[in-house]
Amino acid sequence: MIELQNISKEFRQKGKVTIALSDVSLHVPKGKIMGVIGESGAGKSTLIRCVNLLERPTGGKVIVNGTDLMGLSAAGLVRVRRNIGMIFQHFNLLASRNVSGNVAFPLELTDMPRAEIEKRVSELLRLVGLENKAHDYPAQLSGGQKQRVAIARALASKPGVLLCDEATSALDPATTRNILALLKEINNTLGITILLITHEMDVVKAICDDVAVLREGKLVEKGLDTNLSYFI
Amino acid sequence: MFDLFLKGIGETLVMTFASGFLGFVMGLPLGVVLFITREGQIRESRIVNGLLSAVVNIFRAIPFIILIVWMIPFTRMVVGTSIGVCAALVPLSVGAAPFIARMVENSLLEVPGGLIEASRAMGATPFQIIRKVLIPEALPSLINCITITLITLIGYSAMGGAVGAGGLGQIGYQYGYVGYDMVTMNIVLALLVILVFLVQMAGNYISKKTDHRN
Numbered sequence: 001m002i003e004l005q006n007i008s009k010e011f012r013q014k015g016k017v018t019i020a021l022s023d024v025s026l027h028v029p030k031g032k033i034m035g036v037i038g039e040s041g042a043g044k045s046t047l048i049r050c051v052n053l054l055e056r057p058t059g060g061k062v063i064v065n066g067t068d069l070m071g072l073s074a075a076g077l078v079r080v081r082r083n084i085g086m087i088f089q090h091f092n093l094l095a096s097r098n099v100s101g102n103v104a105f106p107l108e109l110t111d112m113p114r115a116e117i118e119k120r121v122s123e124l125l126r127l128v129g130l131e132n133k134a135h136d137y138p139a140q141l142s143g144g145q146k147q148r149v150a151i152a153r154a155l156a157s158k159p160g161v162l163l164c165d166e167a168t169s170a171l172d173p174a175t176t177r178n179i180l181a182l183l184k185e186i187n188n189t190l191g192i193t194i195l196l197i198t199h200e201m202d203v204v205k206a207i208c209d210d211v212a213v214l215r216e217g218k219l220v221e222k223g224l225d226t227n228l229s230y231f232i
Numbered sequence: 233m234f235d236l237f238l239k240g241i242g243e244t245l246v247m248t249f250a251s252g253f254l255g256f257v258m259g260l261p262l263g264v265v266l267f268i269t270r271e272g273q274i275r276e277s278r279i280v281n282g283l284l285s286a287v288v289n290i291f292r293a294i295p296f297i298i299l300i301v302w303m304i305p306f307t308r309m310v311v312g313t314s315i316g317v318c319a320a321l322v323p324l325s326v327g328a329a330p331f332i333a334r335m336v337e338n339s340l341l342e343v344p345g346g347l348i349e350a351s352r353a354m355g356a357t358p359f360q361i362i363r364k365v366l367i368p369e370a371l372p373s374l375i376n377c378i379t380i381t382l383i384t385l386i387g388y389s390a391m392g393g394a395v396g397a398g399g400l401g402q403i404g405y406q407y408g409y410v411g412y413d414m415v416t417m418n419i420v421l422a423l424l425v426i427l428v429f430l431v432q433m434a435g436n437y438i439s440k441k442t443d444h445r446n
Contacts, residue, residue: 052353082355092350095445096368106354108364137444153354163353 001161001193002028002051007060009046009217020046021057021217028210030160033187033194035204038214044197047214048165051195052084053077065160082110085154085192089166091146093138099149100125100134106156124152128182144175151182155190162186164196168203180206233416236403241423243317244399247389251321252382255328262288262329263336264362274348274358288330296388299327300395320397324388332381339373340366372443379435383428390424400424 009021020043028034038044049055050062053069062069067080093102100121107117125131128148138146147167154162164183168176184207187194198204204211204224213221262284268274269281294302300323304314307322343366351365367374393401400420408417 054349054353078355078357080355081353084353086350086353088346088350090346092344092346094347094365094369096371096442098444105351105364109354109356109360139444139446157354 001030001032001065002026002034002195003061003063004047004050005061005063007047007050007057007062009043009050009055010058019217021050024060024214024217024219026212026219028193028195030193031187031191032209033184033196033207035208035211036195036197036214037199037201037204037211038197039199042214043217044199044214045165048163048195048197051161051163052081052086082106082157083159084161084163085157085159086163086165087147087150087154087167089169091138091143091150091170093146093149093153095138098135098137099130099141102138102149103152103156106153110157120156121152124156127155127186128152142175143171144178147171147175147179148182151179151186155186155192160193162192162194164194164198166198167196169198169200176200176203177206183207237400237419237423240398240400240403240420241427244386244389244401244424244427247317247320247324247392247397247399248382248385251324251328251389252378252385254321254325255332255381255385256378258325258329259332260336262333263340264366266333266337267340267366268358268362274352274361288333291326291330292334294327296323296327297391297394299323300392300397315396317398320389320392320399324385324392327388328381328385331384332377335377335380336370336374339370339377342373343369372439372445375435375439375442379432379439382431382435386424386427386431 004024004026007021007024008019011018011020024047026034026036036044036047046055050057051064053062057070064080064084069077069080072080094105097105103121103124104117107120112120122131122134125134128151130145130148130152133141133145138149141149162183167183168179171179180203183194186192187207196203196208208224211222211224212219266281266284266288269277269284271278300320303323303326307314307319310322311318313319347365347369348361351361356364389397389399390401390404393399393403394405396402400423404417404420407413408420
């Protein structure tokens with residue numbers, strides 16, 4: 001479902017070149033949950049941003065659901081991105097919209113009729129257990145509730161892939177367990193493929209089918225049976 | 233005398249709000265372009281940003297009283313005269329636009345970068361990001377920009393009064409400065425102060441109503 005082939009990424013700033021990723025290859029099969037774990041600065045965020053080309057790799061190939069993303073036009077990339085959901089450490093909800101407005105946002109981008117949007121939004125809010133918060137603004141919600149809204153928003157356009165960028169790192173342990181259970185449930189019921197990055201071993205142990213370790217921009221280990229004691 | 237003040241208030245209000253509106257029609261798109269062409273933004277372009285920024289700086293450097301005089305040929309071309317309320321609208325709008333552009337750019341800078349990134353990830357086009365993310369998220373701050381602009385324009389329009397623009401400024405100038413009528417001059421000042429207070433209060437109220445950030 002997600003295929004990264006020999007991805008490298010360099011940042012140039014004031015003539016100085018920083019290598020964020022070098023020759024990273026990763027395959028996430030359809031319907032699986034893959035975790036990428038690493039310390040801060042290891043290149044995890046850059047890696048996950050390469051999957052939907054928020055960051056364009058300097059070299060290599062990104063293939064999602066059979067499409068080579070690097071070869072797409074701007075309009076083509078916009079269409080593909082609508083099939084890739086993403087959630088973030090700091091939720092990134094729109095403060096100017098209430099909960100249902102936030103969930104409706106990706107649907108408005110595709111000119112879906114208003115009645116259909118409303119129907120889909122209430123379905124999604126039921127899925128994440130926030131039916132009674134539809135008219136609240138993000139500022140009135142707890143961290144866990146905000147991430148639930150973000151998950152509902154990410155699932156709105158029925159994507160085949162969900163990217164989780166440190167999705168539980170800003171949450172307390174109990175809320176983290178709740179959100180992880182929700183992600184696992186979504187993976188089971190919708191068959192959505194999940195790529196998540198984290199620095200917490202517990203997250204990987206809780207829900208991942210497979211894991212890769214990223215260190216200084218390189219994939220150094222792969223598989224749940226490898227020695228991950230460094231992170232425990 | 234009462235009619236004179238009433239007419240003055242009316243003219244000042246028309247000049248302030250009409251030029252504020254026209255200034256925003258020009259300044260808002262300019263400010264958006266200044267923002268989106270900045271380094272690392274959705275339509276990064278050093279050339280467009282540099283050129284636009286230079287034009288904005290040049291117009292902001294011209295003192296308003298000189299801008300009025302400097303623009304007289306252009307004003308005549310647009311409205312056919314260089315005297316009166318309509319003629320004053322031209323330099324007022326042109327003077328306000330670059331000022332508004334910079335304030336809009338600043339308001340948009342306050343929108344968290346994560347929101348733009350999340351919108352790109354959801355497949356929003358640059359135009360959708362501007363219309364559905366940047367402007368609504370910056371709205372409380374943009375309303376403060378409008379308030380500041382209107383208050384500045386009340387002052388500018390009074391300056392315009394000195395060169396025949398009408399409004400409270402002209403009354404204050406003619407009766408106060410030329411005729412040395414202290415009472416009339418002070419009434420004009422009091423009216424201007426009240427106007428500024430009212431605009432500020434209305435602006436604060438609306439800005440707060442649209443702010444859902446906490």
